[in-house]
Structures are given as structure tokens and as C-alpha cells.
Amino acid sequence: MKTKMLLILLLSLLFSGALQPAADGQEREKVLSQLIGNWLTNWHYSGKKIDDDFSAKSFAQYTKYLDNGKSFLIQADLETLKAYTFKIDDELRSGDFSLPRLGKQLLRQRVLQVRDICLEILSKPFDFSRDDRIELDSDKRKTSRDLAQLREWWEKWLKYLTLTQYLNLQKTESGQKNGSAKANSPFVAALEIRARQAVQKSVLRLFNRLLQERSDDMQSLFFNSLIAIFDPHSQYFPPRAKEDFDIEMSGTLEGIGALLGEDDGFIKIFDVIPGSPAWIQNLLKVEDLILKVGQGDEEPVDIVGMSVSDAARLVRGKKGSLVRLTVKKTDGRIMQISLVRNVVEIQETYARSAVLTDDKLKKSFGYIYLPKFYHDFNRSAGRNASDDVKKELQELVALGVDGMILDLRSNGGGALDDAVKLSGLFIEKGPVVQVKDRHSAPQIYEDRDGEISYRGPLVILVNSLSASASEIVAAALQDYRRAVVIGGEHTFGKGTVQVMLDLDRFLANDMKHLRPLGAIALTVQKYYRITGASTQYQGVVPDIVLPDLYTYLGVGEKSQKYSLPWDTVSQLSFSPWTLDPDKLTELKSRSQKRREANARFQQIAENIVRLKKQRETTLVTLNLQNFQAEQETLFQEAEKFNKQQVEIAHIRATVNETKTVGGEAAATDPISEKRKQWLSDLRKDPILEEAIQVLNDWQGLVPAH
Template sequence: MRMLQETPQEYDDRFLNAVTRAFDPHSNYMPPMQKEDFDISMRGSLEGIGATLREEDGYIKVVEIIPGSAAARQGELEAEDVILKVAEGEAEPVDVTDSRLRDAVSLIRGKKGTEVRLTVKKHDTSIRIIPIVRDVVQIEETFVKSAILDDPEGPSFGYLRIPSFYRDFQASTSEGGRNCSDDVRDELKALKEAKVAGIVIDLRNNGGGALTDAVNIAGFFIPSGPVVQIKDGRGRLRELDDEDAAVLYNGPLVVLVNQFSASASEILAGALQDYGRAVIVGSEHTHGKGTVQALLDLDRSLRLPGMDKYRPLGALKVTIQKFYRVSGGSTQYRGVTPDIILPDRLAHLESGEKYLDYSLPWDTVAPSDYRRRDHVTAFLPRLQGRSRQRIAADEKWQELQEEAKLARQRSEQTRLSLHIDEVRKEREQVKALAADGHSEGHPEDGEAENGGDKKTWQDELDEDLYAQESLAVLRDILAEKAVTVSTGSGGPYSRGN
């Protein structure tokens, strides 16, 4: 049935994608709706009604109403409602039963100020037509957020979550456009005013985004100097610098990563590691994406006679550069190796650039002229040793390592039982692991626009093994710095090449 819903244009889209991906895994053609989704993910907002939907048994069901959204203000649409038809204003309704989710979403989204009418089946099976005037919907889980974590036995610490390096390229900040570096600056200032003793930056599952923001954010923690090196297809090399000598935050810093931290995340983590400015904590390595892409809007680029009837045309994303750390190394394939490596429940997954078809090879360039900070370097072995001791003595970490071992064994299993009792036993084991999955410890990013949910996020951080170990590393750094101050040893910078 779903194959019959494929349009000739969608087959063309697949062909174009096959051609572009033959050059490298990050060059691809974006059809108009995919381009729209990309823009939404980059700016963190969309124009629509503000409802999270899912496809269930051939129906489009409402999962959640986003607080403060157009749907929430209108008040009639509720979670668990089933959307049967969608109409644009007074136009004839379109039946969305057995429609693909993306087709229904394309009908529901629309320009701010326009009306969409939803024919909805309610809990009591009654049918109701609900008119909603579309508005801008802020996707809060896109944006930076912070928390102050109090320690009853010591100082408070700041926790800064960066889900992606977002930037609204189509609107200035005066027009309401947001960007990641401005938001990080604001959160850092707030944490400084709260006099936190150290900060954890959480880059887990951050797949990248705007290169500009990664460079800007690195500059908040280092004096002026190069942040990343860029090489184009002709082999020309240039540096992207932090040109501001001011340092926004100069205190203890830990950066938390995992194997899904990629691209701009690796630029930030790699720069802070090369400068010796932060201790990097996380899984064995990050994703390993060391390439830069440019997005070509085909509606702007192709202004040939007769093209108007084919618009919108979508966009073409093309790999144009490779980036390198200031130390000269590349994150391509190898990623960033943390200073302190933590057990990873998902270590068995073949996740990373090196597993992608047609990915570009690893190479190096000459290091930049930069000055490395030595305060962390001097006592890093002691930090590593204390972290290993904590993990070895912690029952929850041992449980996680056992889960990781079982997950690897299952992934390597080549023979499966067809006996019903064995199948049921296997399912129960999987359910048990899933029930204990909180020990893996990455909190949900879906935060509503009210203080109660933010407190919930803080509570989740208390149960997050990786976050708690990062805070423990911060405490160790403070202890080491106290010893350094009392003995008067150590110097701030050394040459990095």
C-alpha cells in the first residue's frame, strides 16, 4: 500500500540522492520537504499548530500538545485525538486516513496567521472540527539550556547542554532569530553570576550544525587564537580564529561526549582539548566527521527560463572542505578521543564515519601556531586514575558494563533459536535491559517552556551516570588546583607546536 503512495518525483529524488552520495556520505539532494525539515532543525522553530504527531494503525494520532503553541491556546485539540481530515481554511477537507505521516504534516503546517481546520475523532468517539490559526512554534529541545547542580558537601556546579549548533540563517537576532553561540554566552554569564565552581558542557548526541557557532563558543574559553583549520578541494589551507582576546569563562571545565557527537561538536571538543582548556570525558571516541558542507538553495541557484513550473526545487548539500584541529590532526574517521574514557553500553554498534560508504580518508596537516594551557595536563593521569577507581567501585557502572557485554554478545550472535520458550526468554532479557536503560543516563531533551519541567531535567541529571561522573571529575580538578595554588607550581601556557 505504501509503495503505491510513492510519487514519480520521490523516485527521482532517490536517484539524485544515489548520485550525490556516491561522492561522499554527506553530499545529498534534499527534496523541498526535507529541506524544510533541515531549516526547522537549524533554527529551532516552525510555522504550524504545535502538536507532536505519530502514525498508528493507519491513523494520525496526537501525541502531545506543545505548551504555549497555537494548538494549546485554542484548547480543543488534545493528546490521543485522531486526526481524520485536514482542510486549508474553507477549502475542501483532505482525508488523511492511511496517509503517510509526512504527507499529513505537510498539510497541517503552513504560514503564520493562516487557518487550518482539523476533523478529529475524540476519546468518546465523537467527531469534531477544530479550527486553529497557525503560529510560530518554538522547538525547545533544540536550544541550549543550563542547570545549577548543588552539592551538599561542596560548591555548586554548572551544567550546560548543547543539543546542536543551531542558527537561523534567514532572520537576524533583532527579528527573533536565535543562534547557539549567543544563547551559550547568555547561559555562561548566568552561571558565572551564580558563582559556580566549574562547568560541564554536554555535547552527547550533538550531530553538529553551524561551524560559525562552534568557533564562537570555543572562543568563550580561550584567549585569541586559531580554533580550527579548513582545507578546500584545491588543497588551500586557512584558519578560523577566535579574534577576541577576552575569555568569558576561565574556570574548571569538563566536556562530555559520546559516539554520536559529530562535526561541529568535534571541532569544539578538539579545540578545547588541544588548548588544554578542558578535560574531555565520554565514550571511546566521537563520531569522526571531519568534513564541511555547503547548502545550495536550488530555487535561488537555478534561475533558468521555464523553471518556475518545477518549483520548489529543494536544495543540494555538497561537501566542500575538510577541517583539522589546531594540533594538525583530523577528526575524520578517528574522532576525538576523550581524556577520560567511560564504559559505553552502545560500544558494540558500528557507529561512526569509518562505517559509512564513500567516506573521505583520514589525513593530517601542519599544526597551527597556538599556545597550550598546561594546568590540566599536569594532573590528568591522576584524574584518569580516580575515575577508574570510582567506576570499579560503583555497582551501577558494573551493571552497565554487564549490559554492554550482553549487548555485544547478542550483536555477534549468528544463530537464533526458533523454539518459542527460547524466543520468549530472549525477549524478557531485552525488556529487562530496557527497563534498566536509565543507567545509561542521557536525559530526555523534550522540555516544555515552564520551570517545573526544568526541575525534572535537573532530577534526571542526578540519575545520569555520565553526568555524575563528569561532576566528579570537576571536583577532582578543583582539588588538584587547590594543591597547585598551595605549592605555587604550574604555568598557564606553553607553545602548542
């Protein structure tokens, strides 16, 4: 904390002196450029230089952001813009905004032309009996050669939008919420007309939004093209987006609880917030694409090509209101998900535990689920993840469990302090993680109390969505040989730290009239394991690798452009636990034999192959019968896999009848339906079954510590 405060103080002094008023006519953009350029070059962890190489990469990123989806610009436009390929570094220093102004002008010209083209196309019925196909992955398409080729693309895209709208109307007419209409369903001309009219309304909204693009939105696009070259987690927030961020952080506006991002012109689910309506309903998943948003019974709005901030405004709304999302699942299914907006149910974000009893082994095991590393910094007696996990541990130890499972799957991280304290619950004392900025030696975070809350066999569960603080805990306890880490091929690999900086704070007093400037999230530090290896990029590789449904999605730092690389610092001195490498090798060997013989893991592996194949299939039919048939097959395959997920008969899951609150035993309320469902889901999880087997093997192989 002292390091961060010192950094902010030094930078405040630096910029209050550096940004004195220049000559008359100096534009706000020049000051903004100067600020962002100084932050990037002086304080970003990477130390990258702003030069011609940076300029060329920024130019490529800018043109991609400007026309994400290759839906408007033609090759002649890109040729016109190419004059700026090696000038962006100079523009950033001078505050010259010639490139974004030209880009906005060219985009506006093409939007007007495409609008007229679309109105003409939509004035006539589509022929869904033809075997047309559309390539949805813009990386597999070249920029349109001319307006004629651009028209061909829009004719296919509008046909695709109308086709999906037609199927939604068909489901509504038949009273079907989800699933696919039968492949032999007769074509209804009246539905095609309604679908085409709805698509016309939707695309006209898109064109109007693009034509009314605010200047700060175009500035944001330009600056973020530059910042993206440094790393994927640094970002510029214009004033309006900064307000959205503040609202989100304060939790004062209700919504569905999903973090949205943009990918190839589509709005993608990047994260689902624990305790939110989407998290509780459990239908909306990471990597799902939102195609349309409908308010209550109103006509859905197509959000493909829409900015993330505008899409978020449609998704958010008042508590108790209904929002309908048309979603393309990762397996290709198109379905509608209805959600009632609400605030996050805080109780659902807290650590909770269960006792898993294996009737075959005649043993019981503690299970602790931690959705995120929360910490209430506003109250001295507020709840935090490490204290809550400690209480759960104490209760489970008192029950005499034979081993412990800490589930950090899909835990995106949180408070560093809690990651350190939580790790300390399982070791006597010693270093846990190293944190380093660009200019200083690593700072070591240690467990110093000498106390251990649990000494027995320990398994940590992770997946590709386990990130940041989760990776710190898994890495530390793996390095101490204190726990066996089980999960997919690797965790997310986010080993960086960002600070959010309000740019208004760094203006001299006589430049306050330029406010507001917005804010910048800047990557300033990296995490390193006690072995000296970074958790960045590579993540944590589990000791025992099991099939992970998110592995095929390519989730993590490795899939993101310009991620900071893996590197090392010096190893620290620490005392490993009693799980020596030979015993770990034996645990791995036994686990592999069980996995190969387990039908459930074979089913998961087959499902991953199916999903991966479907995800790579981006050339989509525009023939109604074929499209219906494909959707019907996808829903049938998904249903088949879901039916295979049954409770494991010999495993029982229960919660304690009492909980210790403030040192006194208090009777719990009857188990809610949600908690019953949670316990049932635990019994269906083959990874938990294997974790129990690993803990049982550990008991037989490793002497008590």
C-alpha cells in the same frame, strides 16, 4: 561567507555557459546528469574520478538501493543488470538512463509476481507452533536463487509481520500499552485472522506504491547510488523531496521531531530534534526502527520497505493529532509509542544551566547543557548559542562555583560561528578551527576578543552523537589543554561541510522549461583542528573514556560506507593552557580507579554487552511461545536496568532562583514538571558524578590560571 558566495557565483557563470540547448529531443535527464556530474567532478571535496572503478561501485550501490532488503529480485535479474557494471560513468556523461529504466522494469515484474504469491500465502492461517526462524539482516542473506526461494522468504516475512501484529492486538485486547504478553498466553485463532487481514492490507499498500513509483523517484535512486560513492552526506533531492526539505527547514509543518533514514529496508531514527515531541517524551531513540505507523485509532500501516519520503508523510501531520508508532528498540523489544504531533518547543532547544552540589565534597559545580548550536539569522537581535552560554556562565561564576561542566552529548552541531565564539569564552584569543575546500588553502577561524568568561576547571562531556560544531569546540579546548574531555570512545566524526544547491539556478534562460530539477547537497569543505588533524572520520577521542550506550551501536562516520578519510593540514601556532600532560595523566589515572570501583559503570558496561549481543542476534524465531518468551525477557532486562538508574544521594541539582534578562533581574516562574524531571535525571547520571570528581582533582593538581 565570502568564500561560499564566490563559489556560487563562479559555478553560476560556469553552468550558464556550459548548459546551452543541445539538439532537438534532448531529455531533461541529460541536463540533470550533466549538472550532477559537473558538480561532483569539479567541486566535491574528495576529487574522485568518474571512471570504471566508480561505475562498478555505483552499480553495487544501485542494485542494493533498487531492492533494499533482497525482497523482490532474483539472481537472474542481477545477471541481466550486470551488463551495466562498467557503463554507469558513460551513462552519466551521456545522460542515458537505460540502467534505471531496466531496473524499474525488472522490479515491476517481480512486484506483480510477489503480490500474487503473498495473496495466496495470506489466504491460509499461519502455524505459530512450528519452530521456523527468519533472518532479518539482508547482508546475511543471499539474493534468492529463483521464484521458489523468493516465495520461501516471503512466507517467513509475512509470518513475522503477522506475529508482531498478533502480539499488538493481544496487548490491545488486554489493555496493555507496552511490555510483552506472557509466554504462556493461549493462542487465539480470531486474533490471528485479524492480524493476517491487517498485514494483507499493509503489504497491498506497499505493492501499490511500488507499482505507482514516480519516474523522479527512480531517477533519484539512480543518482543517489552514484553520489553515495563520493560520501554519505552528499545527496540528490528530486523536486518533491526538495519541497519536503524546504518545509522541514522552515518549520511550518508539525510532526514528532525525528529525522528518519533508511537502513536495510527499515525506517530508522537518525536523530531526535531538541524541543520536539519525541525529544520531550524521551521514548523514541536514535537507531530505533519504525515498523508501523498508525493515525489516531486507525489500523497501523506497515512501513518496512517504504521510501523515507513516503514514511515521513505518514509520520508528519497536523498539530494536536495522534500518531502511533510500532517500534523495534535497539535491544530487540517491540513496543508501541504514541505521540501527539506539535511544533518544536523552541525554549527546550536553548542552553540551560543548573548547580550541582556534592555534599561529600562540600562543593558546588556549574552545569550547562547545550542541545544544539542554534543561531537566529533572521533577526539581528535573535538568540544564539554562544551568547546564551556566556550568560549562563556569568550567572554561575557569580554564584562562586568550583568548576564547570559543558554538556555537548548528543549535540549534532549547528552554526560554525557559534562554535568559534563559544570556544573563545574559555581562552584569551587564538585560532579555533581551520576550514578547507578542495581548491584553496585552509581558512582560519579565530577568537580575537582577548576576553575570558570563565578561567576555572572545565570538563566537556561528549558521546558518539556529538558531531560537527560540538566536535570543533571539544577539539579546540582539548588542544589548548583548556578542558578535560569526557565521553565514549570517540565522537561522531563528522568533519565535513555541505552546501544545498538549487539546480534550477544553474540553467541558462532558454532552458527554464526544464524546471524543476531539484537540488543537491554537496560536501565541499572539511574541518581541521588547530593541530592540523581533521575531526573527520576519527572524531574527537576523549581524555577520559567512560562507557557510552551508543558505542555498541556503531554510530558515526566509521560505520558509514564511503566516508571521507581522516587527514591532516599544517599545525597552527597557539599557546596551551596550564593543564600539562603529566597532570592530565594523573587525572586519567584517578578517574580509572574510581570507574573500576563504581557499580553504576559496571551496570552500564554489562548493559552494553547485553545490547550488543541482542543487536547482533538477527535470526528471529517465528514460534509464538518462543517469541513471547524472548520479548518478555527483553522487557524484564530493560526494566531491571531502568530500576538501577536511581538518584545519587550525595548530589543535589538546583536551578537559579533568578535569571538576568536584558540586564535586569527577573523572578522565574515556578519550576515546571519537565524541569523537575530534568534535575532528577541529572542526579541519576554517573557520568556527571565522575565529571565532578575530575573537576575536584583538577583543583588540587593545577594552579589557578
